Amino acid sequence: AQKVTQAQTEISVVEKEDVTLDCVYETRDTTYYLFWYKQPPSGELVFLIRRNSFDEQNEISGRYSWNFQKSTSSFNFTITASQVVDSAVYFCALDSGSARQLTFGSGTQLTVLP
Amino acid sequence: DAGVIQSPRHEVTEMGQEVTLRCKPISGHNSLFWYRQTMMRGLELLIYFNNNVPIDDSGMPEDRFSAKMPNASFSTLKIQPSEPRDSAVYFCASSPRGGSGNTIYFGEGSWLTVV
Numbered sequence: 725a726q727k728v729t730q731a732q733t734e735i736s737v738v739e740k741e742d743v744t745l746d747c748v749y750e751t752r753d754t755t756y757y758l759f760w761y762k763q764p765p766s767g768e769l770v771f772l773i774r775r776n777s778f779d780e781q782n783e784i785s786g787r788y789s790w791n792f793q794k795s796t797s798s799f800n801f802t803i804t805a806s807q808v809v810d811s812a813v814y815f816c817a818l819d820s821g822s823a824r825q826l827t828f829g830s831g832t833q834l835t836v837l838p
Numbered sequence: 839d840a841g842v843i844q845s846p847r848h849e850v851t852e853m854g855q856e857v858t859l860r861c862k863p864i865s866g867h868n869s870l871f872w873y874r875q876t877m878m879r880g881l882e883l884l885i886y887f888n889n890n891v892p893i894d895d896s897g898m899p900e901d902r903f904s905a906k907m908p909n910a911s912f913s914t915l916k917i918q919p920s921e922p923r924d925s926a927v928y929f930c931a932s933s934p935r936g937g938s939g940n941t942i943y944f945g946e947g948s949w950l951t952v953v
Contacts, residue, residue: 755938759942761944767927767947769929769931769944774941819938819939826883826942
């Protein structure tokens with residue numbers, strides 16, 4: 725069975741603060757893929773990143789960065805210098821071969837206050 | 839490039855009516871997915887197709903739900919008869935290939951309210 729846990733239901737920060745969204749996953753597969761999606765208030769689901777289980781390098785894309793640690797089964801997402809437009813629900817998801825589908829966490833509602 | 843296109847964006851219907859949601863996947867993508875999002879259950883996979891063939895429909899809640907993919911560029915999700923508990927956001931998504939690890943791109947969703 726595979727599972728994704730996003731323990732933070734809601735986070736509120738003030739603009740320009742850094743914020744980290746936690747994601748912990750469970751799978752027995754050795755090959756798997758992790759994703760982050762953003763769901764802004766308008767409702768669409770926007771793909772942010774995909775990472776496979778063999779690549780533990782951290783990734784940075786502008787103000788976004790991701791920390792993948794297999795030892796703790798975590799794939800955390802950090803937004804640096806947050807902006808109001810970052811306000812959204814962020815979903816972490818796991819795709820492992822045995823499950824043949826994308827399993828989503830429950831999401832973290834991020835609110836960035838001006 | 840056009841993304842996944844869904845229609846209608848919003849639908850309000852009365853209990854017992856038939857509802858048809860439509861989806862056009864990204865051109866060239868071979869896999870298509872229907873997801874449902876509710877507050878109680880989050881995002882759950884209803885069915886997915888690979889090369890127009892249904893591969894896994896174990897997530898379809900009951901016989902009132904059916905999905906078709908007559909060709910590579912069109913799919914429908916039908917609910918007949920609809921019930922208030924079907925109220926949710928229904929997402930269609932596509933990916934370039936079947937199998938694990940391919941990025942899934944979502945449409946904007948169809949917001950269904952059954953009264």
